[in-house]
Amino acid sequence: MSTIGYESWAVDLADVGAIYPFQGWEIPMTVVGVIFWLAWHRIQFVREGEHLEQARKMGDPEKVRKHLDRY
Amino acid sequence: MNGNLDALTTIFTEFYYWVTVVFMFLIHVGFCMYEVGASRRRNHMHTLMKNVMVIPLVTVTFFFFGWWIYWAFPMFPFFGGLNHEMGNANLPWSPTMGTNLGDHITGVFWAAFLLFSWTAASIVSGSVIERIRSSALWVHAVLIGSVWWIIDAAWGWHYGGWMVKYLGYHDAYASGVIHAIAGGYALGVIMVLGPRIGKFAADGTPRDIPPHNPWMLTIGIFLIYTGFWGFYAACNVPLISPEVIGGQITGTTWTATNIYLAPTSLSAITFNFLMSLSGGLMAAYVVSKGDAFWTFSGGLAGIITASAGNDLYHPIQAMLVGAVGVVIVYKLHYWVERRFKLDDAVGAVAVHGYSGVVGLILAGFILWGAPSSPFEGYATVNPLGQTLGAVIMFFCLGFLPAFIVSKMQAAAGVLRIPVEVELQGLDYAEHHAYEDAIVQVIEADKAYLSAKATPAE
Numbered sequence: 001m002s003t004i005g006y007e008s009w010a011v012d013l014a015d016v017g018a019i020y021p022f023q024g025w026e027i028p029m030t031v032v033g034v035i036f037w038l039a040w041h042r043i044q045f046v047r048e049g050e051h052l053e054q055a056r057k058m059g060d061p062e063k064v065r066k067h068l069d070r071y
Numbered sequence: 072m073n074g075n076l077d078a079l080t081t082i083f084t085e086f087y088y089w090v091t092v093v094f095m096f097l098i099h100v101g102f103c104m105y106e107v108g109a110s111r112r113r114n115h116m117h118t119l120m121k122n123v124m125v126i127p128l129v130t131v132t133f134f135f136f137g138w139w140i141y142w143a144f145p146m147f148p149f150f151g152g153l154n155h156e157m158g159n160a161n162l163p164w165s166p167t168m169g170t171n172l173g174d175h176i177t178g179v180f181w182a183a184f185l186l187f188s189w190t191a192a193s194i195v196s197g198s199v200i201e202r203i204r205s206s207a208l209w210v211h212a213v214l215i216g217s218v219w220w221i222i223d224a225a226w227g228w229h230y231g232g233w234m235v236k237y238l239g240y241h242d243a244y245a246s247g248v249i250h251a252i253a254g255g256y257a258l259g260v261i262m263v264l265g266p267r268i269g270k271f272a273a274d275g276t277p278r279d280i281p282p283h284n285p286w287m288l289t290i291g292i293f294l295i296y297t298g299f300w301g302f303y304a305a306c307n308v309p310l311i312s313p314e315v316i317g318g319q320i321t322g323t324t325w326t327a328t329n330i331y332l333a334p335t336s337l338s339a340i341t342f343n344f345l346m347s348l349s350g351g352l353m354a355a356y357v358v359s360k361g362d363a364f365w366t367f368s369g370g371l372a373g374i375i376t377a378s379a380g381n382d383l384y385h386p387i388q389a390m391l392v393g394a395v396g397v398v399i400v401y402k403l404h405y406w407v408e409r410r411f412k413l414d415d416a417v418g419a420v421a422v423h424g425y426s427g428v429v430g431l432i433l434a435g436f437i438l439w440g441a442p443s444s445p446f447e448g449y450a451t452v453n454p455l456g457q458t459l460g461a462v463i464m465f466f467c468l469g470f471l472p473a474f475i476v477s478k479m480q481a482a483a484g485v486l487r488i489p490v491e492v493e494l495q496g497l498d499y500a501e502h503h504a505y506e507d508a509i510v511q512v513i514e515a516d517k518a519y520l521s522a523k524a525t526p527a528e
Contacts, residue, residue: 018166026164059495
């Protein structure tokens, strides 16, 4: 048994196509990939919103002035 | 692969595209350096992160659906349905979209297109620095990088695209399909986003916001030039026989082709790349009176203006097209800035958008009557087709979707950062933590020194 469909390379390479593991599971893998991508946006969006809300109240005027002077 | 010649051609083509991809990575490095150099210290890390994360987000979405769009959309929706045969072979679950010994080309060809996608998104990223929310930009990055530009590529940068067939659209090195659309997209976003605080005086006079580090800008743009070489090569098919093309070319002479499978050579585009770069640099130096920012950007604008026809131009034509384009773009940039109070932080709308539009229109006149394709029944290159193409790229697929999505983001309050954060800087919290950490470590070291260290004798 082999996850890639070949247990040895005693084959004619002209007859070999895909050699990645779990062939036949491409659609479920795509679904997992899309969920990962969308979840990333969701997590980042929520975190950024919270961060900006905190940051707007964070500024010490003296330090902000220093930052502005540094350009 | 049948026979040694086929095998060699395939492996050469695979390696050729792979090299172009590595070169094109420098475009993104250059854009990152340029953006950070142009931003002020208090925004550096966020500016960098904003552009770096364009890479994975556009990559995964281009894998999930962008590549399928390119193959399925050449006639869709105006002149036919989706091309399922070609589209299905490039879906993310297709066996050729992975490790497959029977296919040496899909991966590298996909990657070459992907690097163009990063560029399109990165162009937009530069114009909006220091005031856009990263989450908002990243939605735009996915849209321009994996949806809008690749639709325009299917229509106007594909041997079977309807714009090529019916308009005679010719855009060999992407004046329109990358640069005009990305510039138009950037314009749509900044029109809604608004200028940075301090960009305009109370009476509306624009203020220059100088880069904090002109040297980073310089190195950045030189890296973009370098990556642009790779981009040019990636736009070609390096070696193909008339038989494989299957068009009207007779004989058995193999050739390099542009993306439309029409003949050109790597040597020709090397001439023209350098001459249009030079024309752009020289014109920009004169028109900007030696301003460094504009001179360097002018080199880029020169190449972009000539790119539509750089597969066929004479080198002197490429030089003059680059020069003329830069003068128009420079004047237009300042007119738009004053008239519409727009803050394009890196001049992306001008350098990419206006240059792309001007380049397409000029190519329509200079290449008037030239075949747009090696296949029978295609319209020849003409000024009307190129002008319509420019409108489709800049306005319909660039400006319009960007404006609509930005309006939605602004209405939801998720487009722009709060004014307090813009003033204190996006990196304020990190700077604060960094400086506090330094103070704590220094105090701890001093305490250790007082407690443990023995005085020198």
